[in-house]
Amino acid sequence: MGQINRRHFLYTTAATAALLGAPSALRPARAAAVMGEPFDFSYDWLVQRARDSAAAPYVAPYRPDPEIVQQIDYEQHGKIKFRTQDSPFAGAGGAYPATFFHLGQFFGKSVAMHVVVNGQAREFEYSPDLFDMPDDSPARRLPSDSGFAGFRLQEWNGAQDWRTQDWVAFLGASYFRAIGASGQYGLSARGVVINAAVPDVPEEFPDFTEFYIDEAENPEQPVVVCALLNGPSITGAFRFYLMRGLDRTKGVQMEVEANLFLREDIQRLGLMPLTSMFWYGEYGRERLNDWRPEVHDSDGLALWTGSGERIWRPLNNPPFTTVSSFSDDNPRGFGLLQRDRNFDHYQDGVMYDRRPSLWVQPIEPLGAGRVELLEIPTDDEIHDNIGAFWVPDAPATKGSEFRLHYRLAWQDNEPFPAENVAQAKATRVGRGGEPGKPRPQDVFKFAVEFDRPAVMQQIPWGVFPKVNVTTSAGEIIRPFAEPVPNGNVWRAVFDLKIDPETMAEIRLFMDLEGRPLTETWMYQFDRRSLLPAL
Structure with a gap:
């Protein structure tokens, strides 16, 4: 899973507001966003592309001028603001406007963005004119075909705060996240995990290289997003049904379909993976090194086994990397949860008490396998050091195919709590x-x-x-x-x-x-x- 510093970009809603900014009447007039030529699009077409790609040699994503991109650090990236007046679906054409992330130090690979209307896809082409940025920003020296790093969806375009409030974001490799019922970002999900914590084998981070964002005609409909996954050992096609609704207290629901195709043998194939941070809780070796009582995005792994047993496993910040396995047949669900909702237990303005829990519910049976919990030592809260994912018993060999259909619930609490046990x-x-x-x-x-x-x-x-x-x-x-x-x-x-x-x-x-x-x-x-x- 790699203890990589990704948490600089886990923006809270308030931080996102500062990042996006408000439109200004002083901005110069400019041409509208440029759209590519339309072409027929369907998820079946994307699945076939992924299948065909798995039979071909891997081609890494485009990295425009890496030396310049490395200069777009956290501070510089925060000064680059997408112009929300150019957001797709910001007018009468949809319910949830899309805005885009610029490339930066931690996100240097170009990702192609497409808008889908009535089965026709058109590329939303990158231009530096789509962003407000300082005159001396390193981003101004990038080539005109640099592309975007990712995207997010804003709140319903009829809401007064849609320009400053977002509810889901896809950014970096195959990572994505959503706010929960308390309006706060926290842990992340991923497309797949490849060889995490396998001795003497480097972890692989496949990328979502293309996105296709379909319109939702009203805020009670899901936004349909399709994504193409590509990596040295795997390809895949994903279809996300992202459901927000007008009642923000319900959090975010996702229904996910995925078709995966293996280019190479994989020693540890993690499916439906979750990624979080746990530094210390009521217990833990670091609790005397920081003034706060607890620091974590999640405090435990919850399991609902195929036999109906409910299991709670508190998280650890271990002295060395550990992997715990929970074998099962057709589990009913699992999740990384933030059960402790008491602000006094954190005393921190970043609102750890409001971080969402994330629950995975298989729709199609998973068969035999195991939920694996990965815990990596950390000495700070900026590192994601926790992973949880499903590893099937079926061998992950070259030429294998895996199909998944599951739901993700980003809420305060798990959606299916046991009624008969504490x-x-x-x-x-x-x-x-x-x-x-x-x-x-x-x-x-x-x-x-x-x-x-x-x-x-x-x-x-x-x-x-x-x-x-x-x-x-x-x-x-x-x-x-x-x-x-x-x-x-x-x-x-x-x-x-x-x-x-x-x-x-x-x-x-x-x-x-x-x-x-x-x-x-x-x-x-x-x-x-x-x-x-x-």
């Missing part, structure tokens, strides 16, 4: 042992809090649930359950005695007379990740 709300880790006695160096205390009033209120007064906890290494000591004051929260507490430099996979749930009360909490514990904080 959710894990907090994971706390500290020194173990008994109060009033010296704290042993090899014992650690865990406290896992579960909350769901409708479930927890069923526990009779004076009755305590059973804590079922197992570990792959070490010894579990004194597990017990206790109610947390001032709420319908129950806490499972236990100590783990474990040798140095030993990793443990811990699994826990609470039950009452054999009936599960909670989802299954799973955690990968490496004491080396906690020692600096302790």
Whole structure:
């Protein structure tokens, strides 16, 4: 997945407003945007192009004058503003105007943009005149055919803030993101993941090289976007149905179809991938290095297995790169979630409490495979160090084809919460042992809090649930359950005695007379990740 600094361009809605700016009456008059010749377009045509391309040698995307593009750093890029009066679909021709990103230091590959109306596609051609930029901007020295880096969709063109507020963005390789119900950007999705965290094999980052943006006649219709994917080992065609609607509190929904074709063998093919950031939470080695209580875009991986089990795996900032696998047959969904919505737990103006959760729901069955969770060490919040994706059991060999059909829900909470079990709300880790006695160096205390009033209120007064906890290494000591004051929260507490430099996979749930009360909490514990904080 590569710990690459992409977070400079994870603009919040407020930052996007500053980037776009408002139209000015002082701008000089200029010709309208230039459109290419029309041609027939269909998704089937794009799929066939991807299939044919997989049988041909790979050709890398166009990189106009890389030396100049490298000079368009974060500061310079922020001064380049697309002129919203030239946005496709800004008038009567559609509901959601499209605006475009300029090339920059982190996004140096040219991406072709097309507008589709009534089955006819026309290229929206790049011109520096489409952007306001300083006279001394390095971008002015780029060739006239440089192209765009990506695009975003603005809010409904009937809204007063459409010029300054966007809701979905495609930018960089095959990355894309959307705001959630709280109007905030956070984690990202990707087209595919190729050989992430494979020893001695570099990760490959295929690119969306062409986009085809169809009009939506009214704001309650989806915007249909098709994309061509190209990389040394893979090609593909994607069709996105991007659904916003007038009720902004519902977040963003996407339906995605993808047809993938392999040019070469791939050791780890990650499908429907999600990418996020986790520095530290209530626990973690970096918590004494920063003034904020928590810093993360997501705090856990949620799984809904094919058998119906609900699993919650809190995220880690590990001492070294780790990959955790969760084998399954036809999972019902998975996602990287931001469950902690309390501002006091972050105390940060970048609004981590408002970052969206992202849930993947397969529409077509996936068969046998595994959800893999990739965690990479990080020492700052600017790095995306978390990945989650589906890896099929079917071999990813040259000539193979994969078809996907799934939904993505960008919301505050997962769209299909379990009704009959409580959710894990907090994971706390500290020194173990008994109060009033010296704290042993090899014992650690865990406290896992579960909350769901409708479930927890069923526990009779004076009755305590059973804590079922197992570990792959070490010894579990004194597990017990206790109610947390001032709420319908129950806490499972236990100590783990474990040798140095030993990793443990811990699994826990609470039950009452054999009936599960909670989802299954799973955690990968490496004491080396906690020692600096302790």
